Amino acid sequence: MRRQPFRAAEGGHLVDRSEPLRFDFDGHRYEGYQGDSLASGLLAAGVRIVARSFKYHRPRGVWGFGSEEPNAMVTTGIREDARANLKATEILLSDGLEAFGQNAWPSVAWDMGGAVGLAGRLMPAGFYYKTFMAPTRGWSALYEPLIRRMAGFGPAPAAPDDAFYAKRRIHADVLVAGGGPAGVAAALAAARAGARVVLADENVRFGGALLRMPGEIEEGDGLAWIDTAIAELETMSHVCLLRRATVTGYYDHNLLTVAERPDDDVEPSTPAVRLWFVRARDVVLAAGAHERPLLFDGNDRPGVMSASAAAGYAHAYGVLAGRQVVVAGNNDSIYAVARLLRGAGVAIAAVADSRSGGGVPDLPCRMGWVVERAVGSRRVRGVLLRRADGKPEDKGERIACDFVAMAGGWSPTLHLHAQARGSLDYDEERGLILPGRAGGVNRSAGAAAGRFDLDGCLAEGWAAGLAAATSSGHERPVGPPPRSPNRSAGDAPVSWQVGPGKRFVDLQYDVTAADIELAAREGYQSVEHVKRYTALGMGTDQGKTSSMAGLVLLSEALGRPVARTGTTTFRPPYTPVPIAAMAAGLVGEGRDALRRTAADDWHEAQGAVFTAAGLWRRPRYYPRDGMEEVETIEAEVRETRGGVGIVDVGTLGKVDIQGRDARVFLDLIYANRISTLGIGRGRYGLMLREDGRVFDDGVIMRLGEHHFYLTTTTAHQHAVMQHIEFLLQTVWPELEVYASDVTEHWFAAALAGPGSRALLGRAAPELDLSDAAFPMMAVRAATVAGLSALVFRMSYSGELSYEIAVPADHGLALWTRLLSEGREDDLTPYGTEAMGVMRIEKGHVTHAEADGRTTPDDLGLGRMVSADKRGVGKRSLDLPALRQKGRRQLVGLSVIDTQARIPPGCQVAESSDMKPAPPLGHITSFCYSPTFGRAIALALVENGRARTGQTVHITSPMTGLSMAAEVVPPVFYDAQGTRLHG
């Protein structure tokens, strides 16, 4: 246990000193306080090296304060709990936290890569491209193993992340992104006006820049005013306040995503990340600004950091980044930072202001001086200052310090504005890129719009909040805007370059000023190309601190104005969002609604093995004691074909069609003629897509003069409804037809097998089941097992068969009553496997054959297409491409070796050698047929019907299996259809 040598005696509005916490970093134990971030805890403990850089493995320390942090990347937890690439500035310290610095071996303090200086020489700008162009031997033998070892971020976790992630969707009148003075003023004004407001801020506490530096609002402490405003907002039921919540993306029609990282210890069910989707009528963008770095040799050394961050650690956490500081910068903020640090107990070695003249008497100012170099390697030990306007031969002056606070001015956060396709304006005089015309319905305010004085931020935020409320229809009186005496914030002149050496622009990806100059010398002109060539701004920090410097350097190197260079595209997310948060609700149990038929309870009680059919679950087979799966399925087939079986067909899509023009319409949507169907009769129907391919099939029953009932395949229930509605609403709106999806209204079971007539005869005694009274494809209303039902005589299995439909509420009763009635018949319930075997034996097509590429003729159903009527898809069948020779046609394949079994994914080939060659076709469905005692298959084969009687080979190049098979007609079983009559 180490104490906290860099914790000031007092101060720190975010920490609770009465609650010490212990945490581990790289195997050492430290102490911090409740409210600390990992970054402030490490700084308090005196840990200066927290990571190694990506390319050069240089030691790196904490640079920033929040999500802009480019350096302090850590992994928390180990093995399955490991979370990599987190920013130490964003991690709330918790008791027992384990964290590790990244990109170093064996540890960040002693890293081999950095010690030998190897990585740097291997990786100049554009090293990926140059290296890939070298002989490949060099790549695999030398570069790749080294780079794999040296480069990259944290390790991927070893096991699935079992933490809980969640999503939430809400609508709001006004979303305010950023809870600093401008954002809080905006939220308060909008909420008072009556708008539903969401205010999101990435910190634990609202206040923005006031968390880091004190300010005055309404003649009092600024942060106290913020607290009062938040307390007022908290009383309003139409306001949603989100802390530790970053607005990460701005999408079409004002949909924004907010990644919230709730405090871990609230309750066990609190998600690790909650991803909000906020649909806002109006948006106030008040995400503040990022401090820019100064570019000098060694500006990446641990201890060189953002001035506002250094102030922030002292003010918010009572943590000192060191004992003696050099504050350097190009704007007035350096004086406030220096005074704040001095007040916290830091010795001010020098305040170097690159502007000449002016200065303040209470600080050791060096007007017109800049930092040329940071001295020290594992941590900064001093700086070399020199005159900004001096000659190269001038000797600088070395000043000792243990940290450097640098203030390079501010870059407004334009990300959300730009993601919404807003335009960007370059203000040459101020050296700022500012939001221009808005893309979505939004307005930028405060530092995000280039206002850096507190009073201006408040006024602008208030006005933006009011305007956003008004635009969403809320105009209640709101009172006067808050004011602040802090009315000036001198802008920073644009000055980027000082001297030679390693001047880092992008700390995270180790891009130096020299890299950008090299890219320009090598001919790169476009900022997008330079970004990809050098990797500038491609890190997880998305170039928050580096993009402006990179842009200016590139423009200088190319000798053209910054406005002409332009920026790279801003893309979401603003900060990294765990994939697990995006996947929340889309994986695992609960992803989809589960549809269960009315008889599902019985199947489950029976121990059925289920299979998914779209959202439905259906019994695959019913396991039997002491029998393997394969044997069970064979038994289900055998007992059905030899006796009687029952299958749940409640999942089939069912559509009720009524209206004066129903017959006309059905003739148009089916390839065969439906209009001639008599009342009480049914017909198999084939639906085509307009391009002539088979779309779906089913049975159409005519229940009345203008009343039909049709079935669709389970898979295409929704697609068929959509197709029908499309035709009715857009193509033939003049037809009077009403279609209703009644899939959920009806349950249906099929009795199949020679024994089905006797069983149904007992269950429905008043029904005459003789062939004459109840022929094939007839439909009758009847009482079955005491329930009102529709009975259809049709067959899918190839046996005598009846389908019985009852209202879904009676489904379970029908099923159980038939089962008990059928006890004396040895009625066998069967699942989709047995059903599949019987339909393959019978040569019925499913979507494996009607796969969106096959025509009726390909499937051997060409004769079903009515020649003398119009209909969807009919015209396309005459197109040359659909009539040409050599199309794949549906055939049956009978495997010659009775012991052979067909593996999945087989081709049909002329020879068995499996040499690469275009196949003749492919297997669409296959099974072992217990009826024939051999493996059989349906296949689509080039000119297949003409090959009947020939021998082909079923090949599986993936498994190396191959077997000879005879081409036969697709109907293996009872081609004459005699069994349909029992």
Add this chain to the structure above:
Amino acid sequence: MLLIPCPFCGARDETEFVYGGDAGVERPRNPETTTDEAWTDYLCFRDNPQGMHRELWFHRDGCQRWITIERDTRTHELGAVRLSRS
């Protein structure tokens, strides 16, 4: 993600809808006398305009109506929205 103002249901999220393609495509009135070229045109060929586009959407998870929407393909800005069956 679009927010589509369904004439029946009000403004609803794009995920409730299914895109149905160009609303300007008209099915030839007499397919059997339509040439192969004209039929293939109807089946397969669509304009890809930069700007306003009239298109069909199906409110699958809502009222089951097909609606016709004007959408700017550059900005996703929506113009007039109406029922396709007028």
